Each structure stands twice: as C-alpha cells, then as structure tokens.
Amino acid sequence: MINESRRGFMGKAFGAVAAVGAVASLVAMKKSWDPLPSVMAAGFTTVDMSKLTDNKLEIVKWQGKPIFLLRFGADMPPVEKRSVKVGQHYYAVMIGLCTHLGCIPAYRDTTKDFKCACHGGEFTAAGVQKFGPPPIPLHIPPFSIKDENTIVLGESGPEYQSLIASLSTDTNIA
Amino acid sequence: MAEFEKANSIGEWFDQRLNVKAFTKVMMTEYWIPKNINFLWAMGALLVMLFKLLLITGIFLLMYYKPDVNLAFDSVNYTIMQEVGYGWLFRNIHGVGASVVFLIIYIHMFTAIYYGSYKKGREMIWLSGMLLFVLFSAEGFSGYMLPWGQMSYWAAYVITEIFGGIPFIGDELVVWIRGNFYVADATLTRFFMLHVLLIPIAIIGAIAFHFYTLRFPHVNNEEGEFFDYHAESKKYLAGDKAHSKVIAFWPDFLSKDIMVIALFMVFFFYLVFYNNGFAMDPVNFDKADSMKTPAHIYPEWYFLWSYEVLRGFFFEIGGISGKDLGLMAFGFAQGIFLVLPWLDRSPMVKPANQRPVFKYWFWLLMADLFVLTIFGKLPPTGINAWVGFFSSITFLGLFISLPFLSKIEAKMAGGK
Numbered sequence: 166m167i168n169e170s171r172r173g174f175m176g177k178a179f180g181a182v183a184a185v186g187a188v189a190s191l192v193a194m195k196k197s198w199d200p201l202p203s204v205m206a207a208g209f210t211t212v213d214m215s216k217l218t219d220n221k222l223e224i225v226k227w228q229g230k231p232i233f234l235l236r237f238g239a240d241m242p243p244v245e246k247r248s249v250k251v252g253q254h255y256y257a258v259m260i261g262l263c264t265h266l267g268c269i270p271a272y273r274d275t276t277k278d279f280k281c282a283c284h285g286g287e288f289t290a291a292g293v294q295k296f297g298p299p300p301i302p303l304h305i306p307p308f309s310i311k312d313e314n315t316i317v318l319g320e321s322g323p324e325y326q327s328l329i330a331s332l333s334t335d336t337n338i339a
Numbered sequence: 340m341a342e343f344e345k346a347n348s349i350g351e352w353f354d355q356r357l358n359v360k361a362f363t364k365v366m367m368t369e370y371w372i373p374k375n376i377n378f379l380w381a382m383g384a385l386l387v388m389l390f391k392l393l394l395i396t397g398i399f400l401l402m403y404y405k406p407d408v409n410l411a412f413d414s415v416n417y418t419i420m421q422e423v424g425y426g427w428l429f430r431n432i433h434g435v436g437a438s439v440v441f442l443i444i445y446i447h448m449f450t451a452i453y454y455g456s457y458k459k460g461r462e463m464i465w466l467s468g469m470l471l472f473v474l475f476s477a478e479g480f481s482g483y484m485l486p487w488g489q490m491s492y493w494a495a496y497v498i499t500e501i502f503g504g505i506p507f508i509g510d511e512l513v514v515w516i517r518g519n520f521y522v523a524d525a526t527l528t529r530f531f532m533l534h535v536l537l538i539p540i541a542i543i544g545a546i547a548f549h550f551y552t553l554r555f556p557h558v559n560n561e562e563g564e565f566f567d568y569h570a571e572s573k574k575y576l577a578g579d580k581a582h583s584k585v586i587a588f589w590p591d592f593l594s595k596d597i598m599v600i601a602l603f604m605v606f607f608f609y610l611v612f613y614n615n616g617f618a619m620d621p622v623n624f625d626k627a628d629s630m631k632t633p634a635h636i637y638p639e640w641y642f643l644w645s646y647e648v649l650r651g652f653f654f655e656i657g658g659i660s661g662k663d664l665g666l667m668a669f670g671f672a673q674g675i676f677l678v679l680p681w682l683d684r685s686p687m688v689k690p691a692n693q694r695p696v697f698k699y700w701f702w703l704l705m706a707d708l709f710v711l712t713i714f715g716k717l718p719p720t721g722i723n724a725w726v727g728f729f730s731s732i733t734f735l736g737l738f739i740s741l742p743f744l745s746k747i748e749a750k751m752a753g754g755k
Contacts, residue, residue: 195515198515198516198518200515200517200525201518201525204520204523208520226630228521229519229521229523229629230520230521267496267497267636269630269631282634298720
C-alpha cells in the first residue's frame with residue numbers, strides 16, 4: 166500500500182509541475198503577441214492646434230487611422246456633445262472613417278459638410294450623419310487637452326470622458 | 340533482439356523490418372469501400388491532390404516571398420511574378436488552387452449532408468471534416484493577407500475587426516491579434532507564420548485523423564445501406580467480386596478516384612492558364628494603404644455566404660443593434676454546421692430525395708446559400724440589403740427548425 170500512495174504522490178507532483186509550466190508557457194506565448202513597446206509608444210499622437218485655421222480640414226494619423234481636425238469659424242456654432250473647446254476655439258476631433266463601411270469622407274468647405282464618395286453618405290461639420298447610409302455620427306477618438314494649443318490623441322483626458330459620458334445614452338460610442 | 344533471417348529480396352528485407360506486407364493489407368488492399376457509390380465519393384482523394392499541389396507550390400513561393408510590409412507586395416508582384424522562372428505558374432496554381440479547394444470542400448460537405456453521411460456512427464467523420472473546414476478557412480484567410488495588396492489589407496482589417504464584437508474583451512483582443520492598433524507589420528509576420536507553419540501542420544494532422552475516423556464506421560454509400568463488411572469482404576477475397584458489396588481501397592477504389600482526379604486536373608489547369616482572373620482580384624494589385632479604403636470590400640467567393648449573414652442585419656431589433664445581431668448570426672452560422680448530426684433527429688440514413696421532409700430542407704438550404712453568396716458580393720444598399728436580411732433569416736430559420744422537422748420525419752417513417 167505504501168508503494169501505491171508514493172505512486173499517487175509522484176503522479177500529483179508531476180501533474181502540478183506540468184500544470185504550472187503549462188500556464189507559465191501560455192502567459193509567455195500570450196505576451197509574445199502583445200503590441201511591442203515601440204508600437205504602444207506610437208499609440209499617442211501630439212497635435213499642435215495652433216497650425217489650424219478656420220474651416221480648413223487637417224488630417225493627422227493616429228494608430229493608423231485618419232483623424233479629422235476642423236477648427237470652427239465664428240459663423241459655425243459649436244455643437245453640443247460633439248465640439249471640443251481647446252483654448253479660444255471650438256474644434257471637431259473625429260476618426261475620419263465613415264461609420265457605414267469605413268471609407269474616408271472628404272470635407273467640402275463651401276457647404277461645410279463631409280461627403281463620402283463610396284456610398285454617398287453625408288455628415289455635418291461636427292460629424293453628425295445627415296444623409297445616406299451611415300447609421301451613426303463619426304467616432305471621437307480618445308484625447309486629452311494639454312494646453313491651449315496642444316492635444317494628445319490616444320490619452321483619455323477629463324474633457325473626453327465627460328464627452329463620452331454625455332453620449333452614453335446615445336448610440337454614438339465606439 | 341529478434342531473429343532475422345537473410346532476406347531473399349529487397350521486398351522481403353523491408354518486410355522483415357517494417358512489416359510492409361501486413362501494413363499494405365490493412366491500409367490499402369484490405370481496406371473495404373462500398374461498391375454502390377458514384378463520382379462524388381472521389382472528392383476526398385481530389386482534396387488530397389489539391390492540398391499536395393498547394394503544399395508544393397507554397398514551398399516554391401516561400402523561397403522568394405518576404406513577410407515585411409515594405410517588401411511583401413513587390414516580392415510577390417515583381418520578384419515572383421516577373422523574375423523567378425515559372426514563378427507566375429506557382430503563384431497561379433497556388434491562388435487558383437486555394438479558391439478551387441473550397442469548391443471541392445463544399446461539394447464534399449454537401450454530398451455528406453445529402454446522403455446523411457454524418458449520422459449513426461459517422462459523427463466523428465463529420466466533426467473532423469468540419470475541423471478541417473475551419474483550418475482551411477484560417478489558412479485561406481491568412482494566405483490572402485500575404486500579397487499585401489489593398490484587398491489583402493482591408494480583408495484582414497475587416498475580419499480582425501469582427502473580434503471586436505466579443506463582449507468586454509473585444510477591443511483589447513483585436514489589438515492583441517493584430518499586434519498593433521491597426522493591421523501592420525506585426526500582423527503580417529504572425530499571419531505569415533500561421534499560414535506557412537502552424538496551420539499546415541494542424542491540417543496534415545487533421546487529415547490523418549479524418550481518415551482514421553472513417554476506419555470503423557466505413558464510408559457511406561448511395562443508398563445509406565448498412566451491411567456486414569466482414570461477410571462481404573470474405574466474398575471478395577474468395578474471388579466472388581461480382582456479388583460482394585465491397586471493393587478494395589487499392590487498387591479498385593483509388594483507380595476510380597485517379598480517373599476523376601485526371602479529368603478534374605484538365606479543368607483545373609485550364610483555369611490556371613487561361614482563366615485565373617477570379618482568383619486574382621484587380622483591387623489586390625494596388626499596394627496596401629491604411630489611409631485609403633477601397634470603394635467596396637468583399638471577401639473571396641467561398642466566404643461570401645457567411646459575410647452576407649454578418650451584413651444581413653442592418654437595423655436594430657428589440658434594442659439590439661444591427662451590428663451585434665449580425666455578429667451573433669455570424670457566430671451561429673460558423674458553429675451550427677458542426678452540430679448537424681445532433682440537429683437531424685431523423686434516424687433515416689438515405690439520400691435526401693428519399694426523405695419526405697429533409698429533401699425540402701436540403702434544397703432550400705442550397706438555394707439560400709446560393710442567394711447569400713450572390714448578394715454577399717453586391718453592395719448592401721437598397722433592395723440588396725433586404726434580400727440579405729431575409730436570406731439570413733432563412734438560414735437561421737432552417738437550422739433552428741431542423742430538429743423539429745426531422746422529428747416529424749422520424750414519426751412519419753415510424754408510422755409506416
């Protein structure tokens with residue numbers, strides 16, 4: 166009998182060591198597929214807003230996506246729950262991918278709206294859909310306001326969070 | 340050590356060491372196949388042939404392909420297509436083969452459904468076959484990414500984006516799968532590894548397992564007849580081949596298969612040389628660009644039916660968004676074929692046309708998959724969106740109703 170219990174103990178000990186090893190290997194394997202530190206560092210884009218002029222669209226690249234930055238002129242009233250105030254001006258800060266099928270809409274400064282060439286969707290200057298197939302407004306990327314001229318895309322600042330909180334009752338969140 | 344006598348021939352020398360004669364008997368000359376079958380039973384051997392072609396051409400492509408976002412596109416479209424001797428041929432065979440292998444997989448799969456070859460002891464054949472279908476799908480998807488054209492890129496983008504629909508972990512999961520916030524170099528290199536190493540190894544293992552699952556239940560036949568293989572094989576071995584219901588895997592069955600393969604290869608190489616455009620999307624001859632989406636993104640033809648199920652739900656129902664409904668329906672469509680042996684509760688193993696209820700179900704499913712495939716390629720606007728919606732609903736309805744329909748059929752059969 167004493168042999169049997171020894172054998173049982175050996176089996177359990179072997180099983181426990183193997184299980185710890187298996188879990189540890191899985192953790193290492195999982196980590197190997199995580200985005201690299203260099204990729205994570207590139208996940209933030211700092212934008213100098215002082216270079217923007219009224220009613221002229223700037224596109225910057227953030228995490229491989231086009232980001233629309235549009236400074237509202239005096240004749241363009243800010244839109245509640247959409248416009249972002251940085252320093253003296255109101256801006257539209259949006260991911261420039263049509264919420265229909267991901268094409269990149271073009272800005273028309275005469276009519277002050279976006280037009281998507283793929284399926285004819287149209288958005289207002291603040292990114293709210295007004296015609297065609299897009300189901301929801303353009304998404305707003307996480308951002309934080311550093312000073313009156315600088316925002317960082319990819320950081321979730323208090324302004325962004327209050328914006329998202331006010332949207333949580335709508336279907337407007339990514 | 341065992342006693343070895345001096346061998347009188349090379350054959351005997353190997354037989355002493357590897358038991359070749361007994362092995363050949365078990366695997367080939369005394370592995371029994373029913374006689375009552377037709378050309379549809381050759382699809383398995385045909386798939387093995389196509390897999391071999393893909394493997395060999397893949398090895399040659401691998402020698403010049405470069406898995407790097409800056410080099411991949413040119414290594415395929417310039418180096419392989421224009422510089423490497425017969426590189427274009429290897430690529431055409433690989434591309435056309437990848438497309439055609441799905442055609443044969445679907446014929447193989449719907450032959451099994453039509454003849455009820457997934458029931459009464461053949462469940463493991465069906466399950467291992469569906470595992471192969473999943474592996475081939477993953478292999479097709481990962482391979483499609485490698486030329487790094489616009490369609491490669493955006494197909495990869497859309498498909499990986501689908502995982503974002505999984506509750507709670509979705510967003511992080513997408514970034515983890517891609518190794519970046521968007522489809523990038525890390526994505527290309529890991530899917531390259533999957534395409535040339537891990538998935539092929541898994542496929543080879545799964546093929547061996549799929550063969551093994553056939554061993555005990557045996558291959559189904561045209562009438563779904565169950566008979567005593569032992570008795571029938573005795574007749575065959577005694578020389579009464581005319582009255583035996585079985586033939587040997589080799590040389591009888593395989594020679595028929597080789598005949599079908601030979602005929603098919605004429606068609607296959609016609610496609611490779613003269614009509615390969617269907618496997619070479621023009622959009623994919625533009626280099627991948629993360630800042631420019633093609634006007635219309637669609638998958639290869641063999642994924643269109645499930646893509647259409649994904650897109651079919653485009654409006655909110657009962658507080659659940661169209662996007663989420665589409666994802667749920669898509670998940671359902673991916674998994675539901677797997678449990679077919681347990682959804683079909685009728686004990687009949689017969690061709691569909693001899694089953695009073697199942698025949699309507701089968702042909703309706705065929706028609707629905709056809710419609711889904713056609714509309715999966717069209718832009719989802721206006722009437723197309725509604726056709727997509729109703730054919731997706733039909734797909735779900737067919738599988739949800741199958742347990743009840745097959746139960747009715749079982750009662751009808753029992754009553755007679």
